[in-house]
Amino acid sequence: MPRYRLHCVGASGNSFKVAQFLDCAAIDWEPIGVDFAGGQTRDPIWRATTNEMGEIPVLEVDGRRLSQSGAILGWLAETHGLFAPSNAEERFEAMRWLLFDNHRFTGGFAAHRILYSMTAEPPHAEVLAYVRRRAQGALSIVERHLADRRFVLGDRPTIVDFSLAGYLYYPADETGFDLRTAFPAIDAWRWRIAALPRWRPPYEAMPVGNSLALFRHAAHEVPE
Structure with a gap:
């Protein structure tokens, strides 16, 4: 199993911020789908076990669950020495x-x-x-x-x-x-x-979770 597991949905741009780093840094990871449209992030058990703030993304690593995309990006840059500010x-x-x-x-x-x-x-x-x-x-x-x-x-x-x-x-x-x-x-x-190596678009990098149910007229306007 990959060291990094990203709790996310394909439509979450905040999740994609982290997914971009992981892909472009050539880090092995896997997306874990969240039933966002179904209210999973509002579930008390999910909040108690995954993220008390009730938000995605959550990066699961070595038994820890890290939240807030900006904080996660900072942690990843410092941990891996990649895409970090230089001074x-x-x-x-x-x-x-x-x-x-x-x-x-x-x-x-x-x-x-x-x-x-x-x-x-x-x-x-x-x-x-x-x-x-x-x-x-x-x-x-x-x-x-x-x-x-x-x-x-x-x-x-x-x-x-x-x-x-x-x-x-x-x-x-x-x-x-x-x-x-x-x-x-x-x-x-x-x-x-x-154009960076290994970059993928969001729905390809994160083909998981339930978010499309939120779209108006989803029957004929589902994003490609």
């Missing part, structure tokens, strides 16, 4: 961008995706517009930052890239954003990450 200045920048990602970038983009395609009923138009403006604002910040950089911290990929890119490989009809047209610097950057 004190980069460590500060990495923390700064990881916090921005969790608070604004992923927070806004993932919230828009849920409202756009993953709720039982269409969202209120004004609510969706508000969330979209917030997501666009965060995307614009990263777009400007990447205009003259290959990766977020410079010329080489780090855990910050995996974190920020976690939700950016899902189909446009699922996220509601055509990144290639609207954010060309982000689009070029995400495909530089995807």
Whole structure:
């Protein structure tokens, strides 16, 4: 059995942040499906045994269960000496961008995706517009930052890239954003990450769990 087991679902961009690291670092791992749509993460037993915060991803390793994607990425980088910040200045920048990602970038983009395609009923138009403006604002910040950089911290990929890119490989009809047209610097950057050896797209890396039941009109809009 692989040392690393990632509790996840294919639609979870936060889980994919960790999956990208594991694949690109050539680490042997296996995905463990979670019945997210069925409420497994709300189950008291699951929370008591897997993650008291009731969230995925959870990385199971040597009897430990690690949660929160940013913290997991930091632990993996330190443990394996890969994709880590190289000095004190980069460590500060990495923390700064990881916090921005969790608070604004992923927070806004993932919230828009849920409202756009993953709720039982269409969202209120004004609510969706508000969330979209917030997501666009965060995307614009990263777009400007990447205009003259290959990766977020410079010329080489780090855990910050995996974190920020976690939700950016899902189909446009699922996220509601055509990144290639609207954010060309982000689009070029995400495909530089995807060109790393052993990288796989999210539904291929994590073909597990129950998340698609959340999609509106799932009978004819299931992501490819």
